Amino acid sequence: MSFALRLFPLLVLASAPALAQYPSEPYQEEGYDQYTAPAVPENVSYGYAQVLRADEVTEIVRTRTPEERCDGVEYRQSGQTTGGTIIGALVGAAVGNQVGKGNGRKAATVAGAVAGGAIGNNIARNKAEAEARGCRIVEVEREETRVVGYDVEYMYKGEKYMSRLPYDPGNRLRIRVAVSPDDTGYAR
Incomplete structure (x- = not known):
């Protein structure tokens, strides 16, 4: 018997599991749904x-x-920044009073009043300068x-x-x- 004839049955047996994976009629397979x-x-x-x-x-x-x-018109600057200084000092003192205990609280209150007064004075001066130049801040669309x-x-x-x-x-x-x-x- 030739080598090829002896090898043929082995090839058929080896390919059987691979052929079994594919149904002979794929559309007749149980559970087949063409939409899924x-x-x-x-x-x-x-x-x-x-x-x-x-x-x-x-x-x-x-x-x-x-x-x-x-508006291009110069106004005389009044130099009044007292209101801003006072409001800033009061806010700064209130914030400083919330910090520390005993003498530390008193020092924090004084430091807060000084810092707040300086900030309030600066804001008031900037606003006064803008108003003196006849300027204002507006929202532009x-x-x-x-x-x-x-x-x-x-x-x-x-x-x-x-x-x-x-x-x-x-x-x-x-x-x-x-x-x-x-x-x-x-x-x-």
Whole structure:
């Protein structure tokens, strides 16, 4: 008996487990459901379409920012910063009083009053200077037009299509072409 004839039965026996994994009729398999069956890879290819036009899609964005506005008239500066100094000292003393115990509390109250008075005086002076120049802080609303996408009309194999894209594609647009059967007319 030749070597090949002796090897043939061994090959048949070795391949039996592999053949048993696949049913002879996959659609008759118990529990098979065509809607939940694993997907077969799509028939996909890529091509290029000619861009006919790309129109910007914009939206208006509103922002509010504080700005100093001056009327150009100089006013005589009064130099009155006493109110700001007093209010700052009172707030600073109240905060300082919350810190420490005994003599430490008294020292913290005095230090808070001094620091608060200096801060209040500085704020009042800045405000007085702005008012002396005839200036005030106002909220200014600005509108800005932003491009948010492009409505692109393109032609592929004699057919026109429209898509909204986040970028301007230029003269050519790479497209994804997928082919699948139309099973809407399938009779059951």
